[in-house]
Amino acid sequence: MRADSQSRNARQNRWLFPVVFIAVIVAVLVIFNIISKGLFLEWSNLKVIISHLIYPCFIAWGFCFLFACGYTDMSIGGVVVLGSFASCALGNAMGVPGVVLGGVIVGLVLIFINFLIFTYTKIPSWIAGISLAMIYEAVAVFLKLGRRTKPLVTASLAPEYRVLGQLPWSILLLAVGLAVIYFLYNRSTIGLNIRALGGNKDVAEKLGINVNRTLLAVGLITGLLIGIACFLQQSYAGQTTVKTGLTSINMIFQPLAIYLLAQIIQKHINIVICVPICAFILYAVFNVLTVLGVPSGTLQEAFLGFFIVIFGVIGQRKAKGVVK
Amino acid sequence: MNGSGRKKVNISDIVPFAAFVILFVFFTIASGGRMVSAYSLKMLLEQSILTMVCAFGVLFVVAQGSIDLSVGVNVALSGVVGMHIATATGMGWLLIPCCMIIGLLIGLLNGFLVSKCHVPSFTLSIAMLIGLRGIVNYIQTIIGIEYVPQSMLFMTSSAFRIIFFIVIAVVIGFVFEFTRVGRYSQAIGENETTARFVGVPVSRMKILVFAVSGLMAGLGAVFSMGTVGGTTMTMGAFLEMKVAMAIFFGGVLVTGGSSARFYKVILGSLSITVIVYGLSLIGMSDSQISESVEGGLLLIILFITILTNRRRSAWKKESSVREDAAG
């Protein structure tokens, strides 16, 4: 009896949250629009927001798989820089296929190396990731300053090869990415195994899931997603700059905030779908802040940090109530 | 120290010494002996002081198995704000106490969020790193850089800094190695359940260590401004990583516990400085060179530390740190 009514309640709640959630988002957007005196909902403004959120979405999806097996990779920023360089160099030489190839190959290879280091050295991933970030960043600076490599990597990607980073192609890629990742995460054996491994390693192992092979798959999937993010980044921005001093870590803060926010509401909406929604919310907030004259790079960063702390507190509070 | 009467030397205790000696000898030879000049040695010490002061505070946090990556930005915020208060009020003597108080307050906030709200320390301090840096940059776009007031110019003398540093080192060394604060922190890092079951006030200790870490960052601001003569736009940048590297370079396990020792922080900080200074001596002063060398060596040292400790636990316990990191 109890279980029955519980399930009926749950079935009702299942649709309740998304409806309320979307209503809230719409309300917030309208409020944003009023605050910004109608500037916010203008198509040109929305276009800016949307084209900006695409490559962070792919990184945040990468985080979904990465965090699922308990790793935190701080070197992703460095990987993205190197991947963008490759994308630029190959792109200018070979056109759009080169753009894609450059990013994906570098992303795959480097993330795979990271995974090998995480699993075999047993160094906690966050600190190993920081070391790797330093190395990748330094390599990127070498390339930027190197006499032979400089023209290759600091040149802008030719505009005609940047279609993938522009609307409508970028949004198309996002849609395809969403569909593929949704199926991979929810509807494939490997996706289910990854989540089982992250959710309860003991259960996963005892049910015959091969831990090493699953970890390997996580490395490949994350690598691919980061690789896509690389060429999207390069296609969107046209140019990538790099400095030493672990500045590349800054690149993953926004995707991290997206992921943490998505994690909080994933109970109600599938996390793969959450990611672009949360990205939109986050960038909309920053967009409004910009419209309101809050300086970017300074106070907006403060907001970002504040969001991450708040998401962290809320996420943790929820986790405590769960049995086991 | 770790062995009783009859010394049974632990390999893992040699690693930080060996690393330091190898690095020092290598750069001495590579630089044709310039490394051992009086000037070089003084430079080594001076350049290590800031890292060491901040690392002294973070050591307590790491001993508990947590991490504080907000020290760099804390140095910047407490320095910039403290300096502005001292300049704006015209009361130069306020500078040092203000830095200390602001640093302490940020540390307390960190401690509260980690201990009472159960935010993983890694996620939290990364968020602080982003957020506070934004605030610092904002403040600096308004007030710009400021110089140490006339009445406080003694801060810029290296004699003052070295004496002040020695005082701090003695106090922290004493507190960490010879009082309950250090012992309890190690106990929490070894096994939090045990510490709680014995009666260690775990949540209070967690707040305390972050407060100490914040306070040391506030003092770090004093040293940082003393060296440069004022605030800079890049104050404290990269410092948190340097501090973390210094601690792990010294052979402290990421899981903390009794592997966290005071002398290791000093050795680790010196090693890091030897790398940077040594590279510049042999004409490779580019930041990307030192950064790649530091990154590579850090990986190697971490790996060796884990191997030589031969604790299955360091491998097993990793999962808890992972959770911590994954948030």
Added chain:
Amino acid sequence: MSENILEITGLNKHFGPTYANKNIDFSVKKGEIHGLIGENGSGKSTLLSQIAGMYPRDSGQMLVNGEPYDPASPIDANERGISMVMQELGVVGGLPAGVNVFLGRTKQFSRFGIINLRRMRKEAEAQFEKWDLEAPPLGQMPDGMMIESRKMIELARALSVDPQLLLLDEVTQSLSLNNREKLYALIRKLRDMGRSVIVITHDIEEMVEITDSITVLRDGEVIGTVRSADTTPDEIRMMMVGREMSGHYYRTDNAPSYGERVVLDVSGVSVPGELDDVSFQVHEGEILGFCGLSDSGIHSVGTAVYGLSRISGGSIRLADTGEEISSPTRALKSNVGYVPKDRDNEALMIHASIRDNFCLPSLTELKGPLGFLPPGRLKGLSADMVEQLSVKCTGIGQAMDALSGGNKQKVNFGRWLAKDLKLLILDCPTRGVDVGVKAYIYQLMNEAKAKGIAMILISDELTEVLGMADRLMVMKDGRVTKTILRGDDFTEQAVIGVMI
């Protein structure tokens, strides 16, 4: 073909120096419901886990249908028609219930790499229907479900391999009454199909009622197998807890002896789900024993008195100062000591040195002015204790994990004796130690008693409590059901009568 589906001979399994299973001979017939019973730590779950392929045995032989059986994994076991619902395995909270049923075997639903979730859910639903079980909402995450629904998912998972032998470890305790009935019906149905079931449960009445035969384990050994129809719950209990009183290392006196002064006053303490209105006093130099079956709440008494549990009612006070023990920190300050049951995970810093472990509770006493902890004093204290307790080690700098169980326990117990204690709480102090150390620990308890330290002795071993306590509190379902004074009716029979 043999009539036994499972036959085990001479099986041994040990974890470190302690035997979890010792020379087990055990068999299950086809179409039989076989119960496995014993106190906590008697090795029944270990035995079941080996049958299910969770971990390998050390030695001995297993036959399934007369053929050698060496499962490398639970998947192997499934292929031989054996599946298990574990006590603590659980489900993956972040995957839909339907997926959980087929986790690890999801490939069969996949086409061109895409899994047909609807077919999987249908299939899962069919499992629930086939075995007449109540299905939880299969599209939802188990995270938000009640424990009962989660157990149902696990049950469906085990049944979905169509097992010839089903192993159930403490499944009923998390089920409501009507689901229990359904489970019983399911078990009977399996029997009628000629399948076999092994059941572990703490509910002895239930076990006698639903099984055909029962095997009792104690300390990792098979005590005996009886036919359920010919036995009574009381007989089973006697087999479970009864031990011969070879009490030459216990106290020799036969009367209670303790001071007048009350040390600890516990009144009306309740901890939700663990303790219900527990009151008692402990006197100077008294050993107050607590005994009861596994889920009676005796261990919760220890954690509650040391301030580790959040109590919902009542008070725990030190009688002379009136101070309330609200946290372990307060307990430590008030010179109360606690030896927890789980030595390696709760009591000791297993990778730290012997010195650090010895000194941890005494740091407040050792500190001098400015909070200074003189290294010499720490060293002195640990060196003295090592010598006094004759801990076998290479030096006080040696790491704890190199010591044997008995020597670890000496440190765990002995470090409290370095303090000027008022009260010491001992939860299973002789668990997993050999006879020599055991006798030594009793000797230490007697010495502490002579010094006037009050002690609370919580133990799963009835003989130990009977051998050492001045007064004995028997607990059941979180309540104290009887208090017996040493010399009054201090026999196993009397206590067991109340315990059950």
